Amino acid sequence: MSAASSLPPRAHSGNxxxxxxxLAVLHAADDLLVEHGFGALTVxxxxxxxxxxxxxxxxxxxxxxxILLDVLIEDSDKRFPVPTQERPxxxxxxxxxxxxxxxxxxxxxxxVLLALLxxxxxxxxxxxTLHERYLDPRRAAERALLARATAAGEIAPDLAPDATMDxxxxxxxxxxxxxxxxxxxxxxxxxxxxxxxxxH
Amino acid sequence: MSAASSLPPRAHSGNxxxxxxxLAVLHAADDLLVEHGFGALTVxxxxxxxxxxxxxxxxxxxxxxxILLDVLIEDSDKRFPVPTQERPxxxxxxxxxxxxxxxxxxxxxxxVLLALLxxxxxxxxxxxTLHERYLDPRRAAERALLARATAAGEIAPDLAPDATMDxxxxxxxxxxxxxxxxxxxxxxxxxxxxxxxxxH
Amino acid sequence: MSAASSLPPRAHSGNxxxxxxxLAVLHAADDLLVEHGFGALTVxxxxxxxxxxxxxxxxxxxxxxxILLDVLIEDSDKRFPVPTQERPxxxxxxxxxxxxxxxxxxxxxxxVLLALLxxxxxxxxxxxTLHERYLDPRRAAERALLARATAAGEIAPDLAPDATMDxxxxxxxxxxxxxxxxxxxxxxxxxxxxxxxxxH
Amino acid sequence: MSAASSLPPRAHSGNxxxxxxxLAVLHAADDLLVEHGFGALTVxxxxxxxxxxxxxxxxxxxxxxxILLDVLIEDSDKRFPVPTQERPxxxxxxxxxxxxxxxxxxxxxxxVLLALLxxxxxxxxxxxTLHERYLDPRRAAERALLARATAAGEIAPDLAPDATMDxxxxxxxxxxxxxxxxxxxxxxxxxxxxxxxxxH
DNA sequence: CTATAATCGAGACGGTACGTCACGTCTTTTC
DNA sequence: GAAAAGACGTGACGTACCGTCTCGATTATAG
Numbered sequence: 001m002s003a004a005s006s007l008p009p010r011a012h013s014g015n016x017x018x019x020x021x022x023l024a025v026l027h028a029a030d031d032l033l034v035e036h037g038f039g040a041l042t043v044x045x046x047x048x049x050x051x052x053x054x055x056x057x058x059x060x061x062x063x064x065x066x067i068l069l070d071v072l073i074e075d076s077d078k079r080f081p082v083p084t085q086e087r088p089x090x091x092x093x094x095x096x097x098x099x100x101x102x103x104x105x106x107x108x109x110x111x112v113l114l115a116l117l118x119x120x121x122x123x124x125x126x127x128x129t130l131h132e133r134y135l136d137p138r139r140a141a142e143r144a145l146l147a148r149a150t151a152a153g154e155i156a157p158d159l160a161p162d163a164t165m166d167x168x169x170x171x172x173x174x175x176x177x178x179x180x181x182x183x184x185x186x187x188x189x190x191x192x193x194x195x196x197x198x199x200h
Numbered sequence: 201m202s203a204a205s206s207l208p209p210r211a212h213s214g215n216x217x218x219x220x221x222x223l224a225v226l227h228a229a230d231d232l233l234v235e236h237g238f239g240a241l242t243v244x245x246x247x248x249x250x251x252x253x254x255x256x257x258x259x260x261x262x263x264x265x266x267i268l269l270d271v272l273i274e275d276s277d278k279r280f281p282v283p284t285q286e287r288p289x290x291x292x293x294x295x296x297x298x299x300x301x302x303x304x305x306x307x308x309x310x311x312v313l314l315a316l317l318x319x320x321x322x323x324x325x326x327x328x329t330l331h332e333r334y335l336d337p338r339r340a341a342e343r344a345l346l347a348r349a350t351a352a353g354e355i356a357p358d359l360a361p362d363a364t365m366d367x368x369x370x371x372x373x374x375x376x377x378x379x380x381x382x383x384x385x386x387x388x389x390x391x392x393x394x395x396x397x398x399x400h
Numbered sequence: 401m402s403a404a405s406s407l408p409p410r411a412h413s414g415n416x417x418x419x420x421x422x423l424a425v426l427h428a429a430d431d432l433l434v435e436h437g438f439g440a441l442t443v444x445x446x447x448x449x450x451x452x453x454x455x456x457x458x459x460x461x462x463x464x465x466x467i468l469l470d471v472l473i474e475d476s477d478k479r480f481p482v483p484t485q486e487r488p489x490x491x492x493x494x495x496x497x498x499x500x501x502x503x504x505x506x507x508x509x510x511x512v513l514l515a516l517l518x519x520x521x522x523x524x525x526x527x528x529t530l531h532e533r534y535l536d537p538r539r540a541a542e543r544a545l546l547a548r549a550t551a552a553g554e555i556a557p558d559l560a561p562d563a564t565m566d567x568x569x570x571x572x573x574x575x576x577x578x579x580x581x582x583x584x585x586x587x588x589x590x591x592x593x594x595x596x597x598x599x600h
Numbered sequence: 601m602s603a604a605s606s607l608p609p610r611a612h613s614g615n616x617x618x619x620x621x622x623l624a625v626l627h628a629a630d631d632l633l634v635e636h637g638f639g640a641l642t643v644x645x646x647x648x649x650x651x652x653x654x655x656x657x658x659x660x661x662x663x664x665x666x667i668l669l670d671v672l673i674e675d676s677d678k679r680f681p682v683p684t685q686e687r688p689x690x691x692x693x694x695x696x697x698x699x700x701x702x703x704x705x706x707x708x709x710x711x712v713l714l715a716l717l718x719x720x721x722x723x724x725x726x727x728x729t730l731h732e733r734y735l736d737p738r739r740a741a742e743r744a745l746l747a748r749a750t751a752a753g754e755i756a757p758d759l760a761p762d763a764t765m766d767x768x769x770x771x772x773x774x775x776x777x778x779x780x781x782x783x784x785x786x787x788x789x790x791x792x793x794x795x796x797x798x799x800h
Numbered sequence: 801c802t803a804t805a806a807t808c809g810a811g812a813c814g815g816t817a818c819g820t821c822a823c824g825t826c827t828t829t830t831c
Numbered sequence: 832g833a834a835a836a837g838a839c840g841t842g843a844c845g846t847a848c849c850g851t852c853t854c855g856a857t858t859a860t861a862g
Contacts, residue, residue: 037322038321038322039322039323117318117321118318118320118321118322119318120318120378121238121377122238122239122318123237123238131379160385163385166374166380167386167390169371169374170370170371170372171363171367173377174369174370174374175370177320177373178331179331180362180366183360185358185363186359186363186366186367189358189359190367193358193394
């Protein structure tokens with residue numbers, strides 16, 4: 001996500017979509033976000049940096065938010081996939097949350113998620129797309145994770161699945177948003193207190 | 201925070217700062233944020249709505265973020281002040297968190313906080329001011345609240361004070377940001393599980 | 401120079417400079433100057449009148465002075481070209497000066513020259529461009545005219561060519577600037593007295 | 601007209617008009633015109649430079665043009681008064697024109713006249729005041745001068761008095777406006793050719 | 801010997817225009 | 832057809848002055 005943008009002019013690809021242009025745009029968007037922040041991320045600056053015409057961007061993406069969503073989706077499944085074990089334990093969930101915390105605070109793509117969550121506060125349309133393409137699918141997988149762990153008797157949360165996930169994820173996101181680190185103890189305590197291994 | 205902006209031309213106040221203009225700007229900013237969202241909130245639109253010259257805004261505020269901070273600070277102490285009892289109980293803290301949840305999801309000024317938290321993701325300078333003028337002072341009061349409750353033997357949190365507060369506040373903010381409601385059970389469970397009345 | 405500005409939205413011309421926009425700007429500038437004077441001639445008003453974006457003006461002209469210079473240059477060669485006869489007579493020169501007087505006092509484009517001469521008193525940069533693009537080229541042609549007439553034995557001015565031209569042109573410009581008419585007798589007397597047909 | 605503006609704050613003068621403030625304004629206007637040109641001459645810059653409140657300027661002058669007119673009138677009678685001899689000769693007139701030429705090209709106050717003539721092209725109101733307070737009174741005196749010289753048999757101009765004066769003055773003004781010097785020969789030739797000593 | 805009244809400096813105010821930036825749309829030309 | 836190039840109308844940015852308007856301090860004259 002950061003190879004120096006190809007400056008020698010790429011050859012046109014004729015009448016099919018140009019994969020090189022697509023990647024150049026995604027990389028440029030990510031790089032600019034990390035280097036100069038969302039405020040400096042304009043369609044014109046992406047086009048400039050990617051060596052691509054503005055029209056090429058508008059042909060394939062309806063806004064810079066869609067570009068960032070593409071970046072986010074491509075990256076976040078690699079960095080912290082939702083666990084898929086048949087019988088997940090509280091420990092698996094703890095590891096997942098730690099990966100999420102690491103992603104948010106250390107990975108450039110984590111900045112993308114924070115930027116999109118932020119932008120969703122500013123524009124209803126962004127909120128809608130972010131839910132549809134990212135938050136809702138992930139949440140569905142997370143709910144399934146909790147369901148399998150509960151069914152397996154590994155955890156016994158008091159709250160409904162969504163509320164449980166928000167109680168776990170919320171503090172991580174909030175600390176990332178306010179510029180704090182996320183100490184191990186925080187994740188550990190949340191998992192211990194909220195997922196409550198069943199007393200047998 | 202929404203009375204129709206005074207349309208009969210205000211009389212100039214001469215040499216001193218014009219309090220009517222100051223209020224008109226704060227109200228206009230708040231109204232526009234609620235009505236059309238942060239994306240449509242421009243200095244020009246605030247000036248138009250407030251019946252005020254752009255220069256008057258720039259004379260007193262360095263950006264629209266500072267205007268919103270003024271709105272937020274003036275309002276949020278009224279709506280959910282940090283409790284000041286000598287010996288606060290877990291119940292007092294629960295009530296405080298519920299007031300916060302109500303503020304975020306129902307009060308126009310709550311939108312202001314979400315918008316500023318969001319904007320802080322986009323601009324480092326916004327993050328700095330938001331911390332300095334709002335988050336840090338409130339957090340200091342909240343830390344003191346936890347310290348008094350702990351000293352009084354009413355609660356016994358496992359985590360450090362800041363982490364405890366983030367664990368309580370994070371889920372509320374996150375649900376507000378993702379457009380969810382905040383059920384009573386969520387706040388109750390967080391308080392019960394994280395503040396742990398001491399076993400005697 | 402005054403056809404009502406095309407109000408139905410012009411079609412963009414894409415990649416190349418839009419000639420219709422160029423003409424709309426020149427006409428708008430000229431019309432506004434004549435109708436409301438130089439004081440009311442702002443880039444914004446030109447843009448409004450021409451139905452053109454401000455940026456389009458700034459893309460092609462560095463100031464409203466350059467716009468007026470374009471208007472002046474395009475027009476003044478049509479209205480009173482410097483005579484090009486091989487052997488010009490004093491009468492040819494008199495006719496030329498009368499055309500100039502008519503241009504200054506009756507032609508809208510004449511207002512443009514007066515405005516630019518005026519603006520040149522206010523800004524050194526304007527003075528430089530006005531000389532370079534208008535006054536100097538015209539003066540060169542006028543010097544050549546005098547030279548040919550002198551060589552042909554038609555006139556015998558006492559003064560150097562530049563001073564002669566200024567002595568002829570100065571009174572015309574000055575009367576135009578002070579709002580006076582320019583009587584035939586004035587031009588006739590200047591030509592007679594200053595160009596002195598040679599005694600044979 | 602250029603003594604360094606009094607920087608130590610002047611004492612108020614109480615009830616009466618403050619002569620020191622009046623002079624500070626006139627000097628500041630003249631200095632700024634000479635140093636930075638008419639374009640940089642704003643009421644605010646004059647007030648700043650003169651150490652005077654804007655309101656003080658607006659109390660006594662209706663515009664910066666009126667300020668400059670005050671400067672011009674105070675100065676130009678000193679530098680090149682219209683000759684008042686009973687029987688003026690062509691030589692007296694030549695000396696007067698040379699003083700005028702020197703005033704325009706060398707004297708700071710000469711810049712003021714050129715600036716006002718220029719501004720008169722931009723605003724009709726300026727043209728009116730300039731005529732009324734400066735050009736017309738001077739021209740009346742000049743007409744009288746020509747009349748006395750003609751009556752005395754010293755000159756015999758072909759043209760009407762106004763046209764004669766414009767024929768003499770026009771070239772001088774025009775050369776000053778176009779940044780040229782005014783050679784002695786030009787003035788001499790104009791006087792000789794246009795005032796025509798009567799043949800006896 | 802006080803009031804009173806006009807002047808002064810300061811500067812806030814509602815405006816208009818400045819020149820710049822990015823938006824999203826459009827067209828032309830090249831591959 | 833897709834792509835690079837870039838002109839176009841739109842509209843917000845933050846700044847400079849405009850001319851008007853209080854203010855509080857200052858000071859000569861009138862009661």
